[in-house]
Amino acid sequence: MRCRHATAALVALVVFAAAPLHAAPVSPPLTLERIMADPDWIGPPVEQPYWSADGRSLYYQLKRSGSSIRDLYRIDPVSGVGGKVDDAALADADGGPAVYDRARTRAAFVRHGDVFVRELASGRLLQVTRTPQREAAPQFSADGRALQFRVGNDWFVYTLASGVTAPAAVLKAEKDPEAKQPDDLERLQLRLFKTLREARADRDAQRAREQALDQADPTRVARPFYLGDDVQVMDTELSPNGRWMLVVTAPKNAAEGRKPELMRYVTESGYAETEKTRTYVGRDAPAPQSLRLLDLAAHASYPLPTDVLPGIKDDPLKALRDKAIAALRKDGHADEAKALEAPALRPVRIVADAEDGGGGGIVWSEDGGQLAVQLRAIDNKDRWIATVDFGKHALVPQHRLHDDAWINWNFNDFGFLKDNRTLWYLSEESGWSQLYVKTPDARNARALTAGTFEVSHPVLSPDGKWFYLRSNREAPYRYDVYRLPADGGALTRVTAYGGMDDFALSPDGARLAVLHSSPYVPPQLAVVNADGSGARELTDTRTPEYKAYTWVEPQYVEVPSAHGAGAIHAKFYKPADYDASKPHPAVIFVHGAGYTQNVHSSWPYYFREQMFHNLLLKEGYVVLDMDYRASEGYGRAWRTAIYRQMGHPELEDLLDGKAWLVKRQAVDPKRVGIYGGSYGGFMTLMALLRAPGEFAAGAALRPVTDWTSYNHEYTSNILDDPRLDPEAYRISSPIEYAENLRDPLLICHGLIDDNVLAGDSIRLYQRLIELHKDDFWLSLYPLDRHGFVHADAWYDEYRRIHELFTRYLGPAD
Template identity: 35%
Template sequence: MKKILILLLWPVCLAHAQQITPLSVEKIMRGQKWVGVSPSNYRWSEDSKTLFFNWNPESKDKDELYRVSTANLKPQKSDETAMEKTLSPGYTYSNDASMALAEKGGDIYLYALKSGKEQRLTYTIDRESNAKFLTNGNIAYRQGDNLFSLNLKTSETEQLTHFVKGKKPGKAERAKSLDQNAWLKNDQEQLFDIIKKRNKQHTERRDKPGQDEKVIKPIYTEDKFLAGLELSPDGKYVSYKLMIPSAGGQGTIVPNYVTSSGYTEDMNTRAKVGEPSSLSENYIYDRSRDTVYKINTGQIQGIKDLPDYVKDYPKQLEERQKKNEDRNVNLSSPNWNRSGTMAFIVAESRDNKDLWILKLDATTGNLSLIDRQRDEAWIGGPGIGALNMGWINDDQIYYQSEVSGYSHLYTANVNNGQKKQLTSGKWEVQELQLSKDKKTFYITANKEHPGITHFYKLNVNGGELQQVTTMKGGNLVTLSPDEQWIAVSYSYMNQPWELYVQQNKPGAKAVKVTSSTTAEFNSYKWRTPDLVFFKNRHGADVYARVYPAANPHPNHPAVVFVHGAGYLQNVHYWWSQYSREYMFNNMLADNGYTVIDIDYTASSGYGRDHRTGIYRHMGGKDLTDQVDGVKMLVEKYGVDPKHVGLYGGSYGGFITLMALFTEQEVFKSGAALRSVTDWAHYNHGYTSNILNEPSADSLAYKKSSPIYFADGLKGNLLMCHGMIDVNVHFQDIVRLSQRLIELKKDNWELAVYPVEDHGFLEPSSWTDEYKRIFKLFETTLKK
């Protein structure tokens, strides 16, 4: 009887041993494996019958390869060989889809799809790449810096271009070289009878009809770098780009102190915003005329238009108006229609204010306007840009634009300029794919709610969206090659990502394939936060997630979590990429805090006005949204306004600094992690969009950088930073620390992490950091 009782009690004891309540920082920050490793890296077999993915349900040292068949949907371990035999190597198809090209090991292979026959076309030391079919049935490919074509009927290979590095020799150099060569050639004939004989035979062969020696005009690249080398489908035109190295520019040294050598090792990292960057020139080589000419950007509509912000600098405005110069632009490679009769190019101004879609006249290099997108803040938004455009047929292209205030899908007839909007509403087309038969668009959008994504079908001529996925939350879809199946990576607010498979049609059932979370993780009742919205002081809707306190502390304290990345969304119905912070917020709620997580102005998912609301003033609307969120907590959740703190990393760390420096009456304490302290020291690609360049718009940088407001610090500040951070450099936090010292502030501390980059890796570092954050709130908001 005793043995039976022990056996009956054993499952109860085991379950109790696996429980993680109460939550602690040490338990939360142990790493991903205690939560469970979600499946990832989905790829379909060429026949669309098998889905391969990486997974680690047994918590091994690394993920393993799994596969699931559409026939039974039961995951099984697989091996790389099985996957390689069934996956497509990245085919490029002929127009009739009877043949395909692929690159393997730097060589080009031809596949007859009906028979399955494989033919190797090249076998060289050099790498051949970018193989494609031409309209005449030949194949073109790139080898090194040149293009070649292969006639499949005759097996004849022809070199199409002759790019030469360096400068074209001058007349004097050529004359000297010719004289020297002529002398050597004559001397050889005088010395050797065999040379005289062979030269005579060569002359006779050359003079025969049809035996002229082919000469390809050399194109000299000088001191520039060749890029974007493309051939038109008819083989007539070669487009290419010459990159001009930047004059000057300086990277930032990041010292690495904890090294295997025992010596400090310097890492040379990115330059700062405003540093000179490389320029480019775009050319067309007309093979039939053996002529090279530059693509004419001077014809672009509005190429001389100045941005509005220059009006704040009268002297600069006067100088630029006087010069009346064309703005610098970046051009995409020509995007040709299938028959090779037309091409469009996308131009983006270097000041980030304009994007043009332009029809290319390849015979002249002239450009004519198809569509212009102008934004006095900056061009952006989901799907905006050359990578998300293409041809529906030989006359019609598709693209996305924010002209309506939200990123939506449009088509344009390149011949007559007629445009059509296919989607509309206060929601965004976030991902877009055209079907192989070019009759259907597959769209991922947040049409139902800003925090819910679904997969839709839409006819290329427009009409009603057909919703394919149905589960409320996040639905990330990988489409099978035959477009009959979808792999859905799905999650909910309190449920990490899992794999589902369903047929690609409305009403089909999504079948769950994986279960990844551990028993220990499942033993805690993870919260489903209240997903709410409030009106900010500017009248806009701002969405937030609220974690109400389980048993509020007598002080009724609150903590604001500020997500990072600037243009990122964290208020949604799917599992957060901030999983550690989500769990930490649960722990705070367990300990009497009410926690709020806000999609502040400039977060993604809400359209153009929300996206650009921080233009020329970071720490403006994005910060006041936090303040307005606290006001909502006071009114609706009973929070005491005297006991509010906040924390966040990267952009969230920046907001935390600005909050403690400029909103001292609202926030009593804060933890700023890996924070930007001075935007003039951040990178160019991100910062120049929002604040322009420091030398041109210094006012924007002065309004937006915490280091200029450090004198306002009153509350308690914790700063944490990795010493080998190559994104937000450790120098940032060192400069702010010196500023605080000089201002005689003593209510701050800095914790440094010698082996950590921007995103921490070591559980010990995560644990130390969040124990400090928790201690900060416990000692400042509860006492």
């Protein structure tokens, strides 16, 4: 199960309602020191809940106060009784989530990196491995006689009856020493010397004997598969029936480009230390990947060419490519022009999800008779799902999703129904992520859901009759669990939290463990019946100190767009005693990541910022937090509006937000500030530099200032390759507009940020120095990366932001 929000610590196992919080009548004084302190004072949220193997208990992790250690807790979902699993009881605790054999008599799971099997009838626990390596991805064989698991990219098979563990296959990224053919000198030697001929014949006979024994005797160690010395293994997936293995490879010595280094000045050693980070966008694209199918029974290896994929030979960037190549040739850069020529076959990568140790882009049917692979073009324009014809050793295209902008990072889940042949998958082809099913021989797929809302994280019930999924069907900012019949039917809501963060279906499919939250309540654990009845709250992790505060609930508003974008969803904060008869200062907060959603009814990633906004409210400000274009939750068109023009549609939305504040909320247009981190820092810079005079001051935290220095995977999706489309990078980079600065600007950056490098802020700072600009400041934090973790740094950063707004926006009159 995937948790969208962070950690937890259990203070009391009591029933509570995650509704608007009404604490003590009088709140303690709210200070910046308290807001930016270690969040242990709040009571961290519940983390990674999962069901016990027998379905009678729920486990979850909770962060230990004052430490990064997570403790394991267990609770009875019926009585609500539970607590911390002490060290003595850990040896018999279940890991999770568990997988089951087809007869549902055994469960397997990984705990502390080792594999265990639980006999469900007796409760007997069997430890399968005890190694220094970390095992992962256990799965029972299709016949239930063995347990398969992986260590890195190596798969092992544990036979339940004998207790013997053996490798499923031995992979070697080297040449087959026996496949070498004699050259002319060797042939001469063999012709001249009988003894050499006899020795060679003996070796050939021994090899043939070994091959025959491999076929006849299953107790023997499998012979190696030699994959060649020019590749490296990226992923492997073993079929449940043990017959096949799919291997993903990439070139062994693919160029990675020059990696910039960051400097650590404050170190334990007392000496400055350096570390490498990642390459810049366009400075060597990700290495292409290839597929190879291994027949473990016949010990045969087959490449799976991708030339059968529809559109694989097209060049969706042809117009940009031709223009760039012509310009390079005109300027005399023939070698660079040649390097930009389109390949005959577009390179691909396997859409992988490493949360389970590998896979994600590869799924087997439960019986091992069907295999599906998801591939993505490195140019980001296509995603394919293909099955494998084992008889012909070939890919069979099943679905192509093309996007003229870029294929989404999300909504790539897929798998097989319980009939072991019907595919299900998510797709944005309608403009919104919806769920589809398709049989391999059908021409077209069938949509199980439809509408202007998103569905994600589909989970098939154990009996295969129901899909459970996460959706914001009721409102863009409200997420709940929904279910629908696997063969089609009505989509019905199971939970009614609005702030549903994650869920896990019980082993029998009768109940759901639900992680849910609200704007001021961190994620908590509840249980509900599969039909939506019998909801029961299980935890409340908030501290008494935190619950003593009274917080201002956000109002969910729709800001009208003057730029053709329709309604822009936002959270608006103002105090209950707000006086609309006089003008007030305002702050616009800009969330990070670009493609994320902060206008929702869950506990926010920006919980510190939300508390800071409460402090501003006490000083007479109002605050607006907008899901500008490119934000998650609003469909494909909203997501891709920024293609080749980052910072332009978003700025229109932010300016519409300011206009709404002035017109509807009695805000002084000359006293509106703006701030945000990461993408929010980038947008703060774009606001000040592309709309000078609109904002009284801005604070850009860890901002991207030049997209040519950001990473490849994120940036090339939105702006393509900088060599093909330099204009998109020029108009999207704040440093190109530095001469426009006229409003006070604070820049804050972690010096060891290995995501957005501190060099981005330092380069802009130097540019502003050379332009002789006034009222700009740079604050660097030597011990923090992109996401700050030290309370002192948090406090100092927000002290400076607060002082900036106090000085240039001022409190309410």
